[in-house]
Amino acid sequence: xxxxxxxxxxxxxxxxxxxxxxxxxxxxxxxxLLERGRNIEHIKDYVNANKEAWDFPHRGRRTQQMINDYxxxxxxxxxxxxxxxxxxxxxxxxxxxxxxxxxxxxxHVGGRSLMWGRQSYRWxxxxxxxxxxxxxxxxxxxxxxxxxxxxxxxxxxxxxSGSKEGLPHLPDSDFLxxxxxxxxxxxxxxxxxxxxxxxxxxxxGRVANLTQEHEGRTNCQYRNKCWLGCxxxxxxxxxxxTLPAAMKTGNLTLRPWSIVTRVIxxxxxxxxxxVEVLDAETNKTYTYNAKIIFLNASALNTSWILMxxxxxxxxxxxxxxxxxxxxxxxxxxxxxxxGGKVEGYEDKYYFxxxxxxxxxxxxxNINGDKRDYLRGFGYQGSxxxxxxxxxxxxxxxxGDYKDAITEPGGWTFGMMGFGEVLPDHSNKITxxxxxxxxxxxxxxxxxxxLKENELKMRKDMQADAIEILTNAGVKDxxxxxxxxxxxxGIHEMGTARxxxxxxxxxxxxxxxxxxxxxxxxxxxxxxxxxxxVNPSLTYMAFTARAADHAVTELKKxxx
Numbered sequence: 001x002x003x004x005x006x007x008x009x010x011x012x013x014x015x016x017x018x019x020x021x022x023x024x025x026x027x028x029x030x031x032x033l034l035e036r037g038r039n040i041e042h043i044k045d046y047v048n049a050n051k052e053a054w055d056f057p058h059r060g061r062r063t064q065q066m067i068n069d070y071x072x073x074x075x076x077x078x079x080x081x082x083x084x085x086x087x088x089x090x091x092x093x094x095x096x097x098x099x100x101x102x103x104x105x106x107x108h109v110g111g112r113s114l115m116w117g118r119q120s121y122r123w124x125x126x127x128x129x130x131x132x133x134x135x136x137x138x139x140x141x142x143x144x145x146x147x148x149x150x151x152x153x154x155x156x157x158x159x160x161s162g163s164k165e166g167l168p169h170l171p172d173s174d175f176l177x178x179x180x181x182x183x184x185x186x187x188x189x190x191x192x193x194x195x196x197x198x199x200x201x202x203x204x205g206r207v208a209n210l211t212q213e214h215e216g217r218t219n220c221q222y223r224n225k226c227w228l229g230c231x232x233x234x235x236x237x238x239x240x241x242t243l244p245a246a247m248k249t250g251n252l253t254l255r256p257w258s259i260v261t262r263v264i265x266x267x268x269x270x271x272x273x274x275v276e277v278l279d280a281e282t283n284k285t286y287t288y289n290a291k292i293i294f295l296n297a298s299a300l301n302t303s304w305i306l307m308x309x310x311x312x313x314x315x316x317x318x319x320x321x322x323x324x325x326x327x328x329x330x331x332x333x334x335x336x337x338x339g340g341k342v343e344g345y346e347d348k349y350y351f352x353x354x355x356x357x358x359x360x361x362x363x364x365n366i367n368g369d370k371r372d373y374l375r376g377f378g379y380q381g382s383x384x385x386x387x388x389x390x391x392x393x394x395x396x397x398x399g400d401y402k403d404a405i406t407e408p409g410g411w412t413f414g415m416m417g418f419g420e421v422l423p424d425h426s427n428k429i430t431x432x433x434x435x436x437x438x439x440x441x442x443x444x445x446x447x448x449x450l451k452e453n454e455l456k457m458r459k460d461m462q463a464d465a466i467e468i469l470t471n472a473g474v475k476d477x478x479x480x481x482x483x484x485x486x487x488x489g490i491h492e493m494g495t496a497r498x499x500x501x502x503x504x505x506x507x508x509x510x511x512x513x514x515x516x517x518x519x520x521x522x523x524x525x526x527x528x529x530x531x532x533v534n535p536s537l538t539y540m541a542f543t544a545r546a547a548d549h550a551v552t553e554l555k556k557x558x559x
Contacts, residue, residue, distance in 0.1 A: 003253075004286075004287065004288055004289055005288075005289045005290070006029075006030050006031060006032040006253070006288065006289070006290045007024075007029035007030045007031065007290060007291055007292070007554075008024045008029045008030070008031045008032070008290050008291065008292045008293070008294065008550070009031070009032045009034065009274065009275055009288055009290040009292075009293045009294070010024070010031060010032070010033045010034065010293075010294045010296060011034050011260045011275065011293070011294065011295050011296060011297050011302070011305065012034070012035065012036075012111065012295070012296035012297035012298060012301070012302070012523065013033055013034075013035040013109045013110060013111060013238055013243070013254070013296075014106075014110065014111025014112055014113050014238060014296065014298060014523070015111070015112070015113045015116065015238065015523075015536050015539060015540060016296040016522050016523040016524075016539045016540065016542075016543045017033065017035075017111070017238070017294070017296030017297075017523070018110070018113060018237075018238035018241070018242035018243055018246075019154070019242055019522075019539075019540050019543040019544055019547070020294040020296055020520075020522060020543050020546075020547055021033045021242060021243070021246040021252055022242040022243075022245045022246045023543070023544055023547035023548065024251075024292075024294070024547050024550070024551065025245075025246045025249040025251035025252050026245065026246070026249055027547070027548075027551045028251065028551075029251060029551065029554075030251050030253075031246070031251055031252050031253070032253045032255060032288055032290065033246070033252060033253065033254045033255065034255050034258040034260055034275070034277060034288075035107075035108070035109045035111075035254070035255070035256045035257075035258060036107050036257070036258060036259040036260070036280060036297070036301075037106075037107030037108040037109070037256065037257070037280070038108050038109070038256055038257065039108070039109045039254070039256040040108050040109050040110055040114065040229070040239065041239070042229075042233070042239035042240060042243075042244070043229075043231045045229070046228060046229030046230070046231055048082055048083060048228045048229075049225060049228045049229050049230065049231050050231070051082070051228075056081045056082065057081070058081050059081075060080055060081045060082045061080060061081060062074065062079045062080055062081065063081070066079060066081070066084065067079070069090070069091065070084075070087070070090055071090060072090055072102060072103060072104070073087055073090065073104060075102050075485075075488075076102060076104070076488055078104050078115075082227075082228060083115065083227055083228055083229075086106050086108065086114060086115055086227070087104065087105070087106060088105040088106065088107050091438075092437060092438040093105070093107065093437050093438065093443075094435065094437060094443055095432075095443045095444045095445065095446065096432045096435055096443060096444075096445040096446070097445070097446050098445060098446060098447035099446065099447050099448055099449045100446075100449075100485055100486075101329075101446035101448055101485070101486050101487040102485050102486070102487035102488045103300070103446070103487050103492075104487070104490050105298070108256075109238065109239070109243075109254070109256055110237055110238040110239045110243075111238070111298065112298070112490070113236070113237040113238045113239075114227065114229055114237050114238075114239065115227040116490075116536060117534065118207045118208040118209055118226065118235050118236065118355070118356075119205055119206065119207055119359070119380065119533075119534040120155075120158070120160045120162075120173070120206050120207060120208050120534065120536065120537040121170060121173075121206055121359075121533035121534055121537060122151050122170070122171040122172075122173055122533075122537065122538075123144065123147070123171075123531050123533065123538055124144055124168060124169050124170065124171050125143055125144045126168075126169045126366065127529065127531040128140045128142060128143050128144055128147075129143070130374075130375065130529055130531075131423075131528060131529050134374050134375075136374070136422055136423065136529070137328060137422075137423040137424075137425075137497070137528065137529065138497065138499040138500070138501070138504050138505055138528060139499070139500060139528075140498065140499075140528045140529070141498060141499060141500045141508065141509035142498075142509050144171070146509075146545075147538075147541050147542065147545065148171075150541040150542070150544050150545045151171075151173065151174075151537065151541045152173075152174045153541070153544055154537070154540040154541050154544055155173045155174040155175075155537070156174050157215060157241065157245075158208050158236045158241065158537075158540065159176055159208065159209075159210045159214040159215065159217070159236060160173045160174070160175055160176065160206055160207070160208055160537070161175060161176040161177060161178050161179055161206070161207055161209060161210065161211040161356075162175045162176075162178050162203075162204065162205070162206035162207070163175070163178040163203055163204055163206075165201065165203055165361075167201065167361060169361065169362060169366055170361045170362070170533070173206060173537075175206070176210060176211050176212055176214065177211045177212065178204045178211070179204050179205075179207070179209070179211060179220075179354055179356050180204070180351075180354075181204050181358065182348075182350040182354075182382075182383055182384075183345055183348045183350070184342050184345055184348075184383035184411050184413065185202065185204075185358050185382065185383045185413075188202060188342075188383065188413065188472045188473075188474070189201070189202040189203070189358070191471070191472040191473060192360075192468060192471070192472050195471045195472070196363075196471075199363060199367055199369070200360065200363045200468065201360065201361055202358050202359070202360050203358065203359050203360075203361070204356065204358065204359070205356045205357050205358060205359045205380065206359065207235075207355070207356045208235055208236040208537075209226070209234055209235045209355050209356060210234050210235070215241065216233075217232070217233035217234060217240055217241070218232040218233060218234055219232075219234055220232075220234040220235070220355060221234060221352075222351065222352025222353050222354055222355065223352070223353055223355075224352075224353035224354065224355045226355050235355070255277075257279060257280040257281045258277045258278075258279065258280065259277065259278045259279075259280050259439060259441070260275045260276070260277055260297065260305055261276050261277070261278050261285075261305070261308060261441065262275065262276045262305065262308045262309040262310075263275055263293060263295075263305060263306070263309040263310070263318055263516070263519060264276060264287065264309075265309060265310040265313065265318055265516060267310075267312075267313050270515075270516065270517075271516055271517070271518050271559070272293050272318075272516045272518055272519045273289055273290075274287055274288050274289035274290055274293075275287070275288055275290075275293060278439055278441075280439065283439065291518060291554060291559060292518045292519075292520065292550050292554060292559055293518065293519045293520070294520045294521075294522060294543075294546070294547070294550075295519065295520065295521045295522075295523070295525070296521075296522060296523045296543070297523065298492065298523055298524065299492040299493055299494065299495055299496075299523055299524035299525040299527075300329075300429060300444060300492055300495060300525070302495075302496060302521055302523055302525040303325060303326055303429060303495040303496050303525050304429075304431070304444055306318045306319045306320070306325055306496060306506075306513070306521075307320070307325060307326060307430075307431050308431065308441075308442070310515070310516075314515070318513065318515055318516060318519070319496060319506045319507070319513045319514070319515050319516070319519075319521075320506075320515075321502065321514065321515050322502060322503055322504055322505055322506060322514070324425070324496075324497060324504065324505060324506055325495065325496060325506050326428050326429045326430055326495050327425045327426075327427070327428045327494070327495065328423040328424065328425060328427060328428075328494040328495060328497055329427040329428060329429060329446075329448045329486065329492065329493075329494050329495055330421045330422075330423055330427070330491075330492075330493040330494045330527065330529070330530040331421055331486045331487055331488070331489045331490075331491050331492055331493065331530070332418045332419060332420070332421060332489035332491045332530065332532065332534075333418075333419045333421055333450055333454050333457075333458065333484050333486070333488075333489065334416055334417060334418050334419070334482075334488060334489050335416070335481065335482030335483060335484060335488065336416065336417050336419075336458050336461040336462045336465075336479075336480070336481045336482065336484070337379065337381065337414065337415050337416035337417055337461065337462065337465045337479070337480060338414070338415065338462060338465035338466045338468075338469050338477055338478060338479045338480065339381075339412060339413060339414030339415070339469070339477070339478060339480070340412070340413060340414075340469050340474035340475055340476050340477035340478060341410060341411065341412055341413075341474065341475045341476045342383060342410075342411040342412065342413050342473075342474055342475070343410075343411075343475055344411075345411050346410075349385065349408065350384075350385075354382075357380055357381055357382035358379075358380065358381055358382055358383075358415070359378060359379070359380055360378055360379035360380075360381075360415065360468070361378050362376040362377060362378045362532050362533075363376070364376030364377065364457075364460065364464075371456075371457075371460060372456060373453045373454075373456040373457050373460075374422065374453055375419075375420040375422065375453075375457075375531075375532065376419070376420060376457070376532055377417045377418055377419035377420065377457060377460075377461050377532050378417070378418055378532050378533060379415040379416060379417050379418070379465060380415065380416060380418060381413065381414050381415025381416060382413070382414070382415075383411060383412070383413040384411070384412060385408040385409060385410065385411050385412075386408065386409030386410055386411075386412060387408065387409065413469065413474055415465055415468075415469075416465075417458075417461035417462075417464075417465065418489065418532055418533075418534075419454060419457045419458065419461055419532055420457075420529075420530050420531055420532040421450070421454055421486070421530050422451065422453050422454070422529070422530075423494055423497070423528065423529055423530070424451055426447075426448075427447070427448035427449065427451075427486070427494075428447050428448060428495075429444045429445065429446055429447070429448075429495060430444070430445050430447070431443075431444065431445070432444065432445035446487075448486050449486065450484050450485075450486065454484070455484070458481065458484055462479040462480070462481055463479070465479060466478075466479045491524070491530070491534065491535050492524050493524040493525075493527035493530050493535060494524070494525065494527055494528075494530070495525050496513075496521050496525035496526055497525075497526060497527065497528045498511065498526045498527070498528045499528060502514035502515075505528075506521070506525075506526075507520075507521050507526050510545070510546055510549040511526055511542060511543075511545075511546040511549075512546075512549075517558075517559065518550075518559040520546045520547075520550055522539065522542050522543040522546045523539055524539060526542065
């Protein structure tokens with residue numbers, strides 16, 4: 001059997017877990033990286049990466065059998081034939097819902113770093129100060145100045161392409177050259193900027209896709225097949241970036257098929273001593289010991305582990321002494337926006353399949369724009385030309401029809417809002433001990449919903465989109481609103497929030513669990529509020545910072 005003793009254990013190998021493994025191994029620690037699912041090796045295991053729609057039996061779409069087998073995944077776009085094995089087997093790993101929550105999970109090495117949308121934005125003090133200013137939940141114990149250098153640190157390794165805009169509420173990153181807006185997007189961007197007198201902006205998305213070779217990885221090939229795994233390593237994932245760096249040190253042991261069931265806690269020392277692991281293939285139980293433990297199992301599974309730990313000391317689990325463990329679930333609410341037709345530009349096209357779109361940064365409740373709700377939203381979207389699948393109203397059969405669809409159709413533009421969700425104590429997860437998964441473990445139960453603030457915001461998310469497109473000259477503009485359900489943004493945050501005080505939070509400003517300071521939580525669970533931008537870059541920055549802190553404290557023998 002492998003060694004049972006390590007300097008550090010990292011639970012979860014997704015975006016934040018990969019970073020924890022990289023940072024701790026590069027600082028000289030012997031690290032055990034535990035992943036509850038199977039291994040996926042870079043390049044070799046991206047079995048569908050070079051396939052086109054016609055290479056799949058059902059052209060990449062969902063089948064009735066898939067709909068029956070994946071009752072949650074079928075609720076939105078992730079259910080399809082092209083990367084089905086990247087998503088959790090829902091029959092093996094169920095959950096229960098007091099109120100609906102769409103939980104889309106990936107249990108394998110790399111986690112959702114293989115399937116993420118790659119949009120990468122810094123927070124500003126507008127976000128870090130918001131809770132204190134608004135009297136919501138608890139105050140963040142950090143500010144932008146505390147995280148700024150760590151944003152830069154991770155960006156230089158990850159490779160974020162984007163444009164410098166000088167917007168104080170959306171700080172610029174350390175960028176690679178930006179991808180290019182297409183001709184319609186450029187014109188709309190200019191019209192929006194002029195009409196709104198530089199108070200609203202449409203920019204190219206800030207994305208973790210390389211626009212030039214970087215850190216031994218090849219630049220983006222404009223295939224837009226990212227979520228099949230990129231054999232070029234052109235987007236940031238655990239497999240393409242942090243795992244090779246950690247392996248290079250010789251200090252990493254990777255163990256897939258390892259379900260961490262609890263953190264082992266010594267109540268006399270008030271420290272964790274290790275973790276208990278259930279082998280997902282053999283059902284045997286193992287114990288691994290370490291001086292420090294990083295929990296990066298994804299926001300909700302990290303809290304599941306904490307809830308299932310130290311129950312002899314705290315009935316609701318390790319980190320529950322504040323009464324906040326499992327509470328304050330957040331996501332980004334979406335599915336609201338507008339679209340329309342753009343006239344002209346018939347002689348223009350664009351290069352390849354850009355794996356990126358436009359971004360309209362938040363403009364609500366800043367710079368004198370006052371709304372009847374707190375916080376705000378941004379938009380993501382793009383302009384494109386219709387393809388061969390469009391309907392040609394005047395033609396339905398024959399040579400003229402075939403000739404018509406060899407040429408691209410008209411231009412359209414669409415954008416969708418991503419709104420901030422406020423932390424609310426009543427939005428929570430608990431352990432449902434009456435329902436067990438394949439391995440006999442209790443599952444999570446969800447009791448959360450959008451509140452009044454988000455519902456008010458959604459009205460403006462549609463109305464503002466219609467207004468912006470109309471004022472930019474888009475024709476036949478229409479608005480839409482889908483189902484506003486938490487989880488659908490796949491940006492789970494909260495349940496083990498950061499704060500100033502152990503009486504009101506689960507972790508401190510360095511991501512240490514107040515009840516066990518050698519346990520660090522650096523995935524989405526620690527988030528105290530959600531902002532309205534994609535959160536993964538912030539997880540990475542906080543993880544690098546926490547790893548640096550952990551090693552420093554370890555050397556001081558404080559852990």
